[in-house]
Amino acid sequence: MRPPYFLSIVELRALSDCAPNTLLTLSLDLGRTRQPIRRTEDALELPGGFQLPLPPRPYWAHPDKRTILIFRDCQWEKWRYFDPQTNAFYKPVFVAEGQPPTVEISGIKMHVTDTGGPLEDTRRKIQALGKVNGRVLDTCCGLGYTAMALGRIPTVFQVITFEKDKTMLRISRENPWSRDLFRSTTIQVLRGDVFQCLSGLPAGIFQAVLHDPPRFSLAPELYSVEFYREVFRVLRTGGRLYHYTGNPRKHRHKGLPERTLARLQEVGFSRARRGYRGVCARKG
């Protein structure tokens, strides 16, 4: 089966600027690879002769900077989903050329994009975690960018990551930038609720935990003493934790990093301190 094809504003602009029968070098996988493609009157001709129809005109006449088009079921459509079970709207969002997309779930962005995009956000989270090896837990998979970055560290032999949302898993399977998440033999993606699943894991099996939960108002249980106790239990002595908290500006969530530090100390973590947009701590 062919993978889905994608077009962002970058390719749509290139297509609208060129005359029919022009040969272009275009990416159909959001900038991961580029290939020579001939734009005919009404199609895109790929190497080998395979033809994709051009997207409908309205998509190019007023291209939206953030929207990504996906070619699926023989037609172009906006890459987005609504899940009546979670009552949430999922929109993969184009960030910048050369950057992986992020996702907005009901308008809330999954990665920090104001200071360099998801790649830089991921790099800084891993850096805040510090030197890691052995088996690592990435609590909340999302698009898998942190899990894949952890899996590329030569001293890490296994990354276990949880995702409870089936639509997020679907988007990750489609996302060209998440491919290694399902191909890497180092990474194990488990569908499930990390809050419920941690208690089923043996104590001390992880050398490090990267905790990148949704914002506090959406998943308060992932900021609870009960959850931190489980994280402490599954960490090996000497193991490290990085916990993204963001810096909520809403009055009632202000001081979240400070409250998180206090809760981590309450369950036994030491060396708790502020790290990149969150907090870091050690067990022992």
Ligand SMILES: C[S@@+](CC[C@H](N)C(=O)[O-])C[C@H]1O[C@@H](n2cnc3c(N)ncnc32)[C@H](O)[C@@H]1O
């Ligand atoms: C901020 S994102 C993680 C981003 C991820 N680090 C990355 O690199 O793309 C949080 C993710 O956690 C998932 N999630 C929320 N609650 C969860 C839970 N209890 N167990 C597992 N996953 C959860 C959400 O569906 C979302 O995909």
